[in-house]
Amino acid sequence: MAPSMLIEGGHVVTVDAAGTEHARGWIAVRDGRIVALGEGAAPSDVRDAFPDRIDASGALVTPGLVNTHHHLYQWLTRGMAQDAILFDWLVALYPTWARIDADSVGAAAAGAMAVLARSGCTTVADHHYVFPRGAGDLVGAIVHEADDLGLRLTATRGSMDLGESDGGLPPDFAVETTDDALTASAAAVTRYHDASPGSMVHVAIAPCSPFSVTSDLLRESATLARDLGARLHTHGSETVEEAAFCQERFGMGPTDYLEDLGWLGADVWMAHCVHMSDHDIARFADTGTGVAHCPSSNARLAAGISPVRAMVDAGVPVGLGVDGAASNEHGRLGGEIRQAVLAARLRDGAGAMSVRDSLRLATIGGARVLGREAEIGSLEPGKLADIAVWELGAVEHAGIADPVAALGLGSLPVLRRLLVHGRDVVADGRLVRADEAAIARRVVAEGQRLRG
Numbered sequence: 001m002a003p004s005m006l007i008e009g010g011h012v013v014t015v016d017a018a019g020t021e022h023a024r025g026w027i028a029v030r031d032g033r034i035v036a037l038g039e040g041a042a043p044s045d046v047r048d049a050f051p052d053r054i055d056a057s058g059a060l061v062t063p064g065l066v067n068t069h070h071h072l073y074q075w076l077t078r079g080m081a082q083d084a085i086l087f088d089w090l091v092a093l094y095p096t097w098a099r100i101d102a103d104s105v106g107a108a109a110a111g112a113m114a115v116l117a118r119s120g121c122t123t124v125a126d127h128h129y130v131f132p133r134g135a136g137d138l139v140g141a142i143v144h145e146a147d148d149l150g151l152r153l154t155a156t157r158g159s160m161d162l163g164e165s166d167g168g169l170p171p172d173f174a175v176e177t178t179d180d181a182l183t184a185s186a187a188a189v190t191r192y193h194d195a196s197p198g199s200m201v202h203v204a205i206a207p208c209s210p211f212s213v214t215s216d217l218l219r220e221s222a223t224l225a226r227d228l229g230a231r232l233h234t235h236g237s238e239t240v241e242e243a244a245f246c247q248e249r250f251g252m253g254p255t256d257y258l259e260d261l262g263w264l265g266a267d268v269w270m271a272h273c274v275h276m277s278d279h280d281i282a283r284f285a286d287t288g289t290g291v292a293h294c295p296s297s298n299a300r301l302a303a304g305i306s307p308v309r310a311m312v313d314a315g316v317p318v319g320l321g322v323d324g325a326a327s328n329e330h331g332r333l334g335g336e337i338r339q340a341v342l343a344a345r346l347r348d349g350a351g352a353m354s355v356r357d358s359l360r361l362a363t364i365g366g367a368r369v370l371g372r373e374a375e376i377g378s379l380e381p382g383k384l385a386d387i388a389v390w391e392l393g394a395v396e397h398a399g400i401a402d403p404v405a406a407l408g409l410g411s412l413p414v415l416r417r418l419l420v421h422g423r424d425v426v427a428d429g430r431l432v433r434a435d436e437a438a439i440a441r442r443v444v445a446e447g448q449r450l451r452g
Contacts, residue, residue, distance in 0.1 A: 002031055002032035002421055002422035002423050003029075003052060003422060004028075004030040004049075004050055004052060004422075005028075005029050005052045005053065005422070006026060006027070006028050006042055006046065006047065006050035006052070006053045006054070007026060007027040007028075007029070007054045007056050007387065008025075008026040008027075008041070008042055008053060008054070008056060009024060009026070009055055009057035009059075010024070010025060010056025010057065010058075010060060010389060011024070011059070011061065011392075011403040012025030012026075012027065012056075012061045012379065013060065013061065013356075013359065013379075013403075013404060014063075014379040014380060015063050015359065015363045015377065019356065022037070022038065022040075024040060024041075025037060025038060025040075025061070026038060026041070026042040026046070027061065027379060027385075028049075028050050029385040029387075029419070030050075031422070032198065032384060032385055032421040032422040033198075033384055033385055033422070034379060034384075034385050034387075035381055037379060037380075037381070054389065054417055056389050056416070058391075058392055058393040059389050059390055059391055059392055059416050060392055060404065060413070061387065061388070061389050061390070062120075062363065062379075062387075062407070063363040063364070063376065063377055063378050063379050063388070064120065064123065064363075064376070064386035064388050064418065064420065065119070065120045065121045065123075065320075065333045065334060065337075065366070066121070066122070066123045066125075066320075066363060066365075066366030066367050066369075066372075067123065067125055067320070067321055067366065068125050068269065068271075068290075068292035068319035068321045068369045068370060069125055069127060069272075069292035069294055069321030069322070070124060070126045070127065070323065070324065070325075071126065071127055071128065071323065071324030071326070072105070072108055072112040072113065072124075072126045072142060072325070073097070073105045073108045073109070073128060073130065073138075074097075074108070074324035074325045074327070075107075075109070075111045075325040075326075075331070075443065076100075076108045076446055076447040076450050076451075077093055077096055077097070077325075077450070077451070078325050078326055078329045080092065080093060080326060081093060081326075085239065085241070085301055085302055085303075086238060086242075086303060087169060087239070087241050089301060089327065090170070093326060094170055094174050095171070096450060096451060097174070098132050098171075099132065099450055099452070100132060100138070100450065101132070101134075101135040101138075102136030102137055102140070102141040103141075103446060104446040104450050105138045105141045105142065106142070106442075107439075107442040107443050107445070107447075108325075108443065109126070109141065109142045109145040109146070110145045110148070110434070110439045110442060110443070111440070111442070111443040112325050112331055113146060113149050113151055114434065114436060114439050115330075115331040116151070116331065116332070116333055117149060117150075117418060117425050117426055117431060118332070118430075118431065119332035119333050119334035119335060120333060120334040120388040120390070120415060120418060121151070121333040122152055122376070122387075122418065122420045122425070123151070123152040123154065123366070123370070123372070123376060123386065124151050124152070124153050125153075125154040125156070125233075125292070125321070125370055126153070126154070126156060127156050127158055127206050127208075127233060127271065128156060128206075129156075129158025129159055129160055129206065129207070129208040129212075130158075130160070130174060131176060131184065139155055139157055139188045139192060139203070140191075140192070142155050143155055143201055146200070146201070147200070147201075148433065148434055149431070149433055149434050150423055150432075152200050152201075152376070152386065152421075153200065153201050153202070154202045154370050155188075155192060155202070155204075156204040156206035156233050157185040157188035157189065157204075157205055158206040158207065158208050158233075159176055159181035159184075159185065159206075159207050159213065159217060159221075160175045160176065160181075160207075160208045160212040161175050161177060161178045161181055161207075161214050161217045162175065162213050162214050162217075163175040166214075168211055168213075169211045169212055170212050178214060178216055181207070181217055181221075182217070182220055182221065182224060185205045185225075186224060189203045189205065189228045189230045190228070193228075193230060195229065197375070198375065198384060202230075202370070202371075203230060204230050204231040204232060204233050205224060205225040206232070206234055207221050207234055208234065208235065209236075209238075209242070210234075210235075210236070210245065210250075210254055210257060213234075215250075215261060218234075218258070218261045218262075218263060219261045219262060222262040222263055226267070231267045231268070231269070231370070232263065232268045233268070233269055233270070234258070234271070235270065235271045236254050236255065236270035236271070236272065236273055237253075237254045237255060237270070237273045237274060237276050237280065238272035238273075238274055238275075238303055239274070239303045239304070240275060240304075242275075253277070253280070255276070255277075255279070255280040255284070258270075259283060264289045265288065265289060266287065266288030266289070266290075266371075267371065268287075268290065269289065269291065269292055269317070269370070270290070270291060270292070271291075271292040271294060271321060271323070272291075272292070272293075272298060272303065272306065272323075273291045273293070273306055273311070274298055274303050274304040274305065276306070276307055276310075276311070278310075281310055281316060282314065284314075285311075285315045288317065289316070289317075290316070290317040290368065290369035290370075291306075291308075291317065291318045291319070291369070292319055292320070292321035292369060293306050293318055293319065293320055293340060294321040294322065294323035294328070295339040295340050295342075295343040296322070296323070296328045296330070296335070296336060296339045297321075297322070298343070299339075301327050305343050305344075305346060305347040307348075308340065308343075308344050308361075309347075309348050309353060310348075312361075317365065317368040318361055318365050318369065319361055319362070319365045319367075319368070319369035320333065320340060320358075320365070321333075321336070332412060333362065334362075335412050336362065337355070337359055337361075337362050338407070338408055338410075340353060340358045340362075341354070341355060341358045341408050341409065344358075354408070355402070355405050355407065355408025355409060356404055356408070359404060359407060359408060365377070384421055384422075385419055385422035386420050386421065387418075387419045388417075388418050388419075389415065389416040389417040389419075390406065390413040390414070390415060390416065391413050391416045391429075392406055392413060394413070396410065396411050397410055397413055414429040415428075415429055
């Protein structure tokens with residue numbers, strides 16, 4: 001059982017529906033769940049019942065951050081194709097990615113998730129879509145590394161079946177057959193998806209993108225996922241090149257094309273959604289389709305700035321994502337809070353995104369996108385104790401007028417503590433359950449082997 005504890009003395013930002021904050025608050029945790037919280041000093045009966053305490057004085061306390069989109073395996077290919085747009089970047093990297101195996105994916109996942117944890121992330125959604133023949137159990141390797149680190153995981157079994165010879169972007173050696181992809185997707189969900197309350201592992205089905213997947217695979221994946229009770233994920237409306245591809249090949253834009261194949265709904269979320277018309281936004285809002293907003297990666301690949309303010313105002317579920325570490329080399333989810341603020345303001349003006357709006361995207365917004373808003377994403381009684389305690393006493397943030405601005409406008413604070421299900425994952429900025437130096441050595445060795 002997870003330990004019981006009392007977190008007290010910090011500036012608590014609950015991210016509940018009312019936006020409740022406690023300038024000096026407390027949170028009681030028992031068996032991995034929040035049982036009570038409030039303003040000021042904890043009542044004497046609470047203090048008596050919870051003798052183990054975390055001192056959060058001078059700290060900011062928020063829900064753990066929720067990463068809605070990543071490609072963990074790409075941690076081994078950071079720093080490559082540095083000045084390319086998406087399509088050119090993919091073409092440059094496909095040959096290296098086609099050599100991954102369970103060992104390299106495990107090392108990459110450990111490195112990427114270690115950095116995510118140290119940036120406040122408690123739930124990781126990963127989109128893995130490259131499955132070379134004979135590579136081993138790649139989804140299983142990611143599940144194993146998340147368990148070792150103590151992070152909550154939404155893994156996906158992705159796929160590509162539209163090779164270059166059939167008009168797709170990926171080379172033929174990097175794709176699977178449609179039937180193989182569907183069979184493997186069903187097997188991954190059956191083996192690893194845990195739908196029980198408080199689950200540490202969910203699995204979704206995630207064909208890669210309109211330019212790397214056939215219409216048959218998209219359509220049949222939607223049917224399969226709904227038969228299995230799993231969610232659906234893909235890339236959508238990321239670049240102008242993708243929009244041109246869909247228009248030329250299907251006679252419609254990405255949103256209409258995906259909707260025609262059964263890919264809009266409250267059980268679906270899409271990464272990026274940069275080039276969205278008013279019609280597209282309305283269809284996402286009407287159907288409850290979610291969006292993983294990845295501002296740093298969008299900038300790195302010159303994809304554009306997503307209309308996040310318009311989507312949020314329309315009622316679209318929106319969360320934040322790091323995206324693949326080969327298109328966002330810093331890999332820190334906490335940093336995306338600031339990036340989302342800045343990107344929205346560049347697009348729509350100074351009032352387009354407040355720091356609290358962006359924190360909401362990174363927490364309850366992401367939880368909603370992943371279908372877990374009843375359990376994570378805010379600090380409320382009954383929810384899982386996924387909690388970040390951010391140090392604000394160091395020189396970078398000492399005396400800051402608004403503690404939330406430390407996340408939304410300042411440099412990323414160090415974590416005093418990070419809890420997942422009430423258990424320590426990070427303490428004083430360092431991983432608790434894993435050896436960071438050993439992870440770094442694995443990353444170096446596997447990266448050298450992969451790049452050959």
